Amino acid sequence: MADSAFFCTLSHEGVLAVRGSDAAKFLQGQLTCNLDYLSQSHASLGARCTQKGRMQSSFRILLEGDGCLLAMARELVEPQLADLKKYAVFSKSKLTDESAAWVRFGLNDGDAALRALGLDLPAETDAVVRANGLIAVRVSPARAELWAAAQQAEALHQTLATHLPEGDLNAWLLGQVRAGIGQVMAATRELFIPQMLNLQAVGGVSFKKGCYTGQEIVARMQYLGKLKRRLYRLALDASVLPEPGTPLFAPSHASSIGEVVIAARSATGMELLAVLQAEAAEAGDIHLATLEGPALHLLDLPYSLDRDREIQR
Numbered sequence: 001m002a003d004s005a006f007f008c009t010l011s012h013e014g015v016l017a018v019r020g021s022d023a024a025k026f027l028q029g030q031l032t033c034n035l036d037y038l039s040q041s042h043a044s045l046g047a048r049c050t051q052k053g054r055m056q057s058s059f060r061i062l063l064e065g066d067g068c069l070l071a072m073a074r075e076l077v078e079p080q081l082a083d084l085k086k087y088a089v090f091s092k093s094k095l096t097d098e099s100a101a102w103v104r105f106g107l108n109d110g111d112a113a114l115r116a117l118g119l120d121l122p123a124e125t126d127a128v129v130r131a132n133g134l135i136a137v138r139v140s141p142a143r144a145e146l147w148a149a150a151q152q153a154e155a156l157h158q159t160l161a162t163h164l165p166e167g168d169l170n171a172w173l174l175g176q177v178r179a180g181i182g183q184v185m186a187a188t189r190e191l192f193i194p195q196m197l198n199l200q201a202v203g204g205v206s207f208k209k210g211c212y213t214g215q216e217i218v219a220r221m222q223y224l225g226k227l228k229r230r231l232y233r234l235a236l237d238a239s240v241l242p243e244p245g246t247p248l249f250a251p252s253h254a255s256s257i258g259e260v261v262i263a264a265r266s267a268t269g270m271e272l273l274a275v276l277q278a279e280a281a282e283a284g285d286i287h288l289a290t291l292e293g294p295a296l297h298l299l300d301l302p303y304s305l306d307r308d309r310e311i312q313r
Helices: 023-028 074-087 111-116 150-161 169-179 215-224 278-283
Strands: 006-009 013-019 044-049 055-064 067-073 094-097 102-108 128-131 134-140 143-149 229-236 247-249 258-266 269-277 286-288 295-299
Touching: 006 150, 006 169, 013 023, 013 074, 013 102, 023 067, 055 074, 055 134, 067 074, 074 094, 102 111, 102 150, 102 169, 111 143, 111 150, 134 169, 143 150, 169 258, 169 269, 229 258, 229 278, 247 258, 269 278, 269 295
Parallel strands: none
Antiparallel strands: 006 102, 013 067, 013 094, 044 055, 055 067, 102 143, 128 134, 134 143, 229 269, 229 295, 247 286, 258 269, 286 295
C-alpha cells in the first residue's frame, strides 16, 4: 500500500516543543541541523547527540509560533525533555511535551487532499506550507505530514477520508524505509552516530554551523572518512517483523555486523533499514538475529552518499 494513495494517523511519534526568545539559539548548540536554515517554508531532519557523538534522538523540526517543534519517537520525548532541561536553565526558553496538543497525519500521494484544505505544498523535500491553522511538510517525494491542533483531529480525519482511503501505520513506515530515512527508537538510543543513519545525506547534519554537543566526533568522522558502518535497505522473508535493535550476522564475522533500525511489511515480505558494516554488506551474506536466521537481501536506496556535497551544508 506504500505505493498507493492513503492517509494514516502518526500515532508512533510525539512532539517536543522548545519555545521562547532563546529557543533557536539554545537548540543551535544542541542539534546536528542548522537552525538558521529553518523558516516558515522549510523544515529539517536532525538529531541530538551525546558528547561522544551518539544519537539520543532523531526528529523532524519546524518553526511554530515563538519556537520549534520536534517530532520524534514517542518514547524518547520525556527522556529528551529531562536531559535538555539541564542545559536550558540559563536560557529564555521553555521545554514541554506537546504531544497531546497536536494531531499529525501521514499522506501518501495526497497532494489533492492537501489542496482541498488550502495547502499547495511544493514537491521539494522539507518544504512547508501553512494555511487555516494547518501545517503541511514534504518529507520525501509524494509523502507529506499534515499537522493540526488536537481539537481539529476528528473534523480533519473526516475531511481526509473524503479524499483518500485510510491506511495503517505500517504502510507509512514502509514508505519511510523506501525513502531511506532512518530513525532512532528507544532500543537504539545512543547506538549510532548520525552518519551511520546516513543523516548527513538527507539534510539532517550541518558541517558549517559551528559547535553543538557531539560536533567534534561527527565532524571528524565526515572529514577523515573512517565510517565503517552505514545505513542500508534490505528485503527479508520472515514471519515476524524484527524490532529495532535486532542484531544482524554474517558468516565472515564472529560477532554482530549491524542492527535493525526500522522495518515494515511489504506485499512480498518485509523491508527494513539496518546499520551494517560496509564490508559485510558488500559480501551480501547477511542473516537476522543469528547466523542461522533468515537471510536478507540488499535493495537500493533513493540517494547516494557524496561527502563533498554533504559538507557544504
